[in-house]
Amino acid sequence: MTNLNPVDATNDQQADDIDNYVSADYEHGFVTNIETEYAPPGLNEDIVHFISNKKNEPEWMLEYRLKAFRYWQTLKEPTWAHVSYPPIDYQAICYYAAPKSMEDKPKSLDEVDPELLKTYEKLGIPLHERAALAGVAVDAVFDSVSVATTFRDTLEKAGVIFMPISEAIQKHPELIQKHLGSVVPHTDNFYAALNAAVFSDGSFCYIPKGTRCPMELSTYFRINALNTGQFERTLIVAEEGAYVSYLEGCTAPMRDENQLHAAVVELVAEQDAEIKYSTVQNWYPGDDNGKGGIYNFVTKRGICRGARAKISWTQVETGSAITWKYPSVVLQGDNSVGEFYSVAVTSKKQQADTGTKMIHLGKNTKSTIISKGISAKHGQQSYRGQVLIQPKADGARNFTQCDSLLIGGDCGAHTFPYIDVKNQSARVEHEASTSKVNEEQIFYCQQRGLKEEDAVNLIVNGFCKDVFRQLPMEFAVEAQALLNVSLEGAVG
Amino acid sequence: MLEIKDAVISVEDTPIIKGLNLSIPAGEVHALMGPNGAGKSTLSKFIAGHEDYTLESGTISFNGEDLSDMDIHERAAAGLFLGFQYPVEIPGVANHYFLKTAINAQRKERGEEELDTAAFLKELKKEMSELKMDPQFKSRPVNVGFSGGEKKRNEILQLALLKPKMAILDESDSGLDIDALQVVAEGVNRLRNQERSFLLITHYQRLLNHIKPDVVHIFADGVIVKSGGFELAQQLEAEGYKAFA
Ligand SMILES: Nc1ncnc2c1ncn2[C@@H]1O[C@H](COP(=O)(O)OP(=O)(O)OP(=O)(O)O)[C@@H](O)[C@H]1O
Ligand SMILES: [Mg+2]
Numbered sequence: 069m070t071n072l073n074p075v076d077a078t079n080d081q082q083a084d085d086i087d088n089y090v091s092a093d094y095e096h097g098f099v100t101n102i103e104t105e106y107a108p109p110g111l112n113e114d115i116v117h118f119i120s121n122k123k124n125e126p127e128w129m130l131e132y133r134l135k136a137f138r139y140w141q142t143l144k145e146p147t148w149a150h151v152s153y154p155p156i157d158y159q160a161i162c163y164y165a166a167p168k169s170m171e172d173k174p175k176s177l178d179e180v181d182p183e184l185l186k187t188y189e190k191l192g193i194p195l196h197e198r199a200a201l202a203g204v205a206v207d208a209v210f211d212s213v214s215v216a217t218t219f220r221d222t223l224e225k226a227g228v229i230f231m232p233i234s235e236a237i238q239k240h241p242e243l244i245q246k247h248l249g250s251v252v253p254h255t256d257n258f259y260a261a262l263n264a265a266v267f268s269d270g271s272f273c274y275i276p277k278g279t280r281c282p283m284e285l286s287t288y289f290r291i292n293a294l295n296t297g298q299f300e301r302t303l304i305v306a307e308e309g310a311y312v313s314y315l316e317g318c319t320a321p322m323r324d325e326n327q328l329h330a331a332v333v334e335l336v337a338e339q340d341a342e343i344k345y346s347t348v349q350n351w352y353p354g355d356d357n358g359k360g361g362i363y364n365f366v367t368k369r370g371i372c373r374g375a376r377a378k379i380s381w382t383q384v385e386t387g388s389a390i391t392w393k394y395p396s397v398v399l400q401g402d403n404s405v406g407e408f409y410s411v412a413v414t415s416k417k418q419q420a421d422t423g424t425k426m427i428h429l430g431k432n433t434k435s436t437i438i439s440k441g442i443s444a445k446h447g448q449q450s451y452r453g454q455v456l457i458q459p460k461a462d463g464a465r466n467f468t469q470c471d472s473l474l475i476g477g478d479c480g481a482h483t484f485p486y487i488d489v490k491n492q493s494a495r496v497e498h499e500a501s502t503s504k505v506n507e508e509q510i511f512y513c514q515q516r517g518l519k520e521e522d523a524v525n526l527i528v529n530g531f532c533k534d535v536f537r538q539l540p541m542e543f544a545v546e547a548q549a550l551l552n553v554s555l556e557g558a559v560g
Numbered sequence: 561m562l563e564i565k566d567a568v569i570s571v572e573d574t575p576i577i578k579g580l581n582l583s584i585p586a587g588e589v590h591a592l593m594g595p596n597g598a599g600k601s602t603l604s605k606f607i608a609g610h611e612d613y614t615l616e617s618g619t620i621s622f623n624g625e626d627l628s629d630m631d632i633h634e635r636a637a638a639g640l641f642l643g644f645q646y647p648v649e650i651p652g653v654a655n656h657y658f659l660k661t662a663i664n665a666q667r668k669e670r671g672e673e674e675l676d677t678a679a680f681l682k683e684l685k686k687e688m689s690e691l692k693m694d695p696q697f698k699s700r701p702v703n704v705g706f707s708g709g710e711k712k713r714n715e716i717l718q719l720a721l722l723k724p725k726m727a728i729l730d731e732s733d734s735g736l737d738i739d740a741l742q743v744v745a746e747g748v749n750r751l752r753n754q755e756r757s758f759l760l761i762t763h764y765q766r767l768l769n770h771i772k773p774d775v776v777h778i779f780a781d782g783v784i785v786k787s788g789g790f791e792l793a794q795q796l797e798a799e800g801y802k803a804f805a
Contacts, residue, residue, distance in 0.1 A: 512648040514632035515608050515641075516658075516718065517666035526661065530652030530701065 095553070097322030097352060100187045104211070104293050105171070107164035113137065116265055119164050123234045126241060136254035136264030143258045149421035150450040150482055151390050153326075153363065161328055163266045165211040165293035177216055184215050193288050193317070204284040204315075204542075205230055207271045209300060211293045214269045219283060226282045228312075229274035233301050236272035243274060247305055251334035251371050251398070259330040259365045259392075267301035267332065275310035275341075284540060286315040289329075291351070291362065297328040304334070306341035308374065313344040315543055322352050324360045326389060331366045339374025339401060344382070346539055347395075348547055351387035353554075356445070358417030361389025368395035369425075372404030372433075380407035381424065382538045384547040386554040389418060394452065396425035399433035399461075406435040409535040411547070413554045414447025414479070423453035423484075428461040428494070437468040440532050442551075443479035444558035450482040457494040464494040472502040473531050475524065475558045525552045561586045561726055561757045562607070567618035569599075569606050575616065576602045578782035584726070589758040591768055593793065594779035595801050600761045601645050603779075604728045608642040609635050623725070636662075637669035639725030643715040643732045645761075650702040655714070656684060658702045659721055666722065687720045690750070692743050708735035716747045727751075728759040733767040745770030765797040778804045 107118050116137050120130040145156070169181035177185070177195060188195050188208055195208055195216045205219035207230065214232030223230050229240065237244050254264035271287040291298045306312055316333075329351065335343050345368075354361025364387075370379035381395035397406030408424035426435035441449045455466045472481035483500055505527050513523035529536070529548055536544045562584045569577035576599040584590050594600050606613040607620065609632035620627045627635060650658065664674045688695065691713055703711050712732050719727050729748070733741055748758065748771050760771065768776070768790060776792040777784045778801075785804050786792060795803060 508648050509650055511605075511608075511610055511632065512644065513650070513658075513662075515636055515644075516662035516722065517633050517636040517669065518662060519631075519633050519665070522661075522665065526653055526658070527650060530650055533652035 100292050102183050103168040104165050105168050106162050109162045110159045115163050133265050136261050140261035145258050149392050151419040151421050162296045165296040166213040170213050207287040209269050209289045227276045228281050230285050233270045233272045251369050252332050252367050260332050260367045263299045263330050263332040267299045270300035270302040273304040275306045275312045277307040278309045281312040284313050288317045300331040302333040305336045306343050308338045309340045311342045315346045317348050328363045333368040335370030337372050337377035337379050340376050342378040344380045347383040349385045349387050353387045353418050354389040356416050364388035364391045366393040371398040372401050375401040376403045377401050378405040382409040385412040386550050391420035391422050393422045398427045400429045402430040403432045408437045409538045410439045411532045411535045413442045414449040415444040417446045419448045421450045423451045425454040428457045428464040432463040435466045438534050439470045441472045443481050444475040447479045452484040454486040457489045457491050459490045461491050462493050466496045468498045470500045474504045563621045565619045568616040570614050570616050584757050587754045588774040591760045591773040591776045592779050598779050599782050601730055604730045637666040641724035641727040643729040645730040647703050647711040649704045651704050653702050654699045655702050656698045709740050716744050726757045730761045765793040768793050
């Protein structure tokens with residue numbers, strides 16, 4: 069059953085008051101001035117060889133990349149998403165950029181270029197362990213390479229592997245060969261094929277059987293170089309009974325040119341394992357006129373392989389000019405659980421087509437989808453979600469709640485739910501709502517003493533509460549602050 | 561405290577209030593009674609600073625300050641409180657959080673220290689029990705799913721904690737059962753003092769039996785047609801608005 073239900077904001081009285089604010093500055097918009105080594109722009113087999121070579125990869129990895137590249141050449145860019153942008157010239161993009169100082173692989177933080185360390189410090193992510201966030205290990209990825217991974221010793225003692233994927237390919241080839249591409253094959257879609265061909269860096273996390281990862285793991289992605297794509301690849305494997313909570317953060321400088329970010333994230337949860345994956349995405353959204361910003365075309369998927377496995381995706385998406393992203397869960401094991409909690413903001417001229425897929429294969433599998441979309445200024449947002457209940461999924465259950473909040477009259481919210489139930493014992497519930505931040509709510513808050521902008525923030529944060537409470541505490545606070553910044557100037 | 565002179569107030573170029581004079585000195589309780597659609601809520605929202613209402617002519621001042629120059633939140637911080645006829649729901653925002661945010665916003669605006677959380681919670685608990693509110697209302701989202709009477713009681717709770725200089729209560733008695741009316745009236749009476757003024761908008765004499773007003777105004781078609789004492793409310797109750805036409 070396909071149900072198309074676009075809801076557009078209508079122009080009304082309210083719209084007159086809106087739009088006359090000074091825009092908030094994107095505070096992560098600075099550029100780090102370092103010497104960078106680039107691959108020549110364009111994509112061909114030589115570039116694939118170049119990247120593989122740079123990373124000193126084994127033959128099998130190169131073969132995998134080449135296979136993906138050849139397949140990619142047969143594909144056309146998808147156009148079904150409810151977003152519009154000028155055609156991307158894939159031959160004008162540079163597919164590898166790395167700080168020169170990373171060339172001879174620093175062995176410890178003391179050997180890392182201080183400019184790079186300063187960059188992360190400025191972003192609020194100190195990489196020195198004594199200054200680092202308590203209980204959070206960080207892998208910092210700068211353009212195409214990982215510059216540092218903290219708390220590796222602590223984690224190693226627990227048997228947890230947390231390292232750049234480029235390093236894991238060298239050190240743990242058997243794990244990589246077993247799992248890489250097992251959830252998102254290179255044939256999955258256009259961007260996944262592209263990523264498989266040219267992926268640069270990202271994190272590999274491996275939690276052995278019965279282990280609860282002793283700290284939060286996180287990767288911080290920074291795009292710095294001009295005209296360069298970032299193709300992160302992340303793989304998380306939780307063996308039987310293991311638990312891990314992982315967080316990903318992203319920023320980029322303000323540039324007038326659009327930049328491409330095409331990531332693939334794969335999660336594997338074996339029997340009784342649990343993976344909590346949280347994203348705070350704050351890529352540069354472009355300016356008010358839609359100039360610049362990141363194109364965020366991402367494939368994220370997890371598989372609950374064993375019984376009672378659980379995967380939760382929590383995302384707070386405030387950045388990017390264009391977002392195309394559907395973190396999904398394949399519920400293979402009986403009684404496995406998939407969750408998707410999302411807050412997405414589109415302001416300025418941002419466009420987002422985002423949602424999730426829950427694929428129920430096993431018996432009594434359960435999924436929950438809570439999506440909160442906020443559109444302001446000229447933002448356009450679509451929720452696109454699929455719930456598929458396969459014939460063998462007896463007793464499967466899904467609950468979907470999908471709410472849109474409009475601020476002002478020039479933005480839009482659309483909902484595209486695809487529900488496909490092939491087992492009569494399944495129960496699927498879908499609730500959707502579209503509302504506006506209404507003048508009377510704002511007036512009420514103002515009458516109690518809040519400034520207009522604080523009133524809007526309070527109302528919007530209330531709207532997102534069900535999602536924020538899924539985030540680890542410190543990130544919930546960050547997400548809330550980020551939301552306030554993203555919506556600065558949305559009402560006036 | 562509140563001075564309104566010859567005010568003509570319009571909505572989208574239609575005058576609703578057509579030359580209103582109202583003066584409420586500090587410490588006095590005034591009642592405003594008038595038929596449906598007379599413009600009572602319009603007046604109260606206008607005083608609070610709602611942007612839908614325009615002052616076409618006349619003046620309005622609060623404690624000697626021209627209200628026209630003040631934003632809504634500035635009027636609130638200056639001590640003006642409006643109990644809404646239809647309190648607004650704010651999903652996902654806990655009642656106690658909303659209250660604390662409001663108190664601290666006002667304090668900040670006045671250049672005062674933030675209220676400490678423990679002190680706030682203690683006071684909240686006390687006021688809630690005075691108003692016979694179930695403790696669950698503390699953490700429920702603001703007004704969401706509250707019954708009509710519960711919403712009104714929640715307005716009085718906010719009033720008690722925000723301690724304004726002047727409170728306009730727009731039909732705070734509508735929709736209340738007999739016991740709740742008593743509780744709300746007691747709440748107001750507790751807050752009544754030499755400095756604090758009230759404007760009670762109501763349709764019924766019964767609220768005024770509990771809260772004795774100093775002055776009663778009969779308001780119809782955008783003007784005050786008669787002002788007097790409690791006896792006006794009794795006359796209205798007996799004869800209806802035709803007595804004042
Ligand atoms: N924002 C608005 N837009 C259009 N008309 C309005 C607006 N606000 C008030 N009015 C009109 O002004 C008149 C007065 O309304 P108001 O709500 O002030 O009446 P009231 O005296 O409070 O009535 P009640 O006793 O029923 O609460 C009504 O005719 C109403 O429709
Ligand atoms: Mg009214």
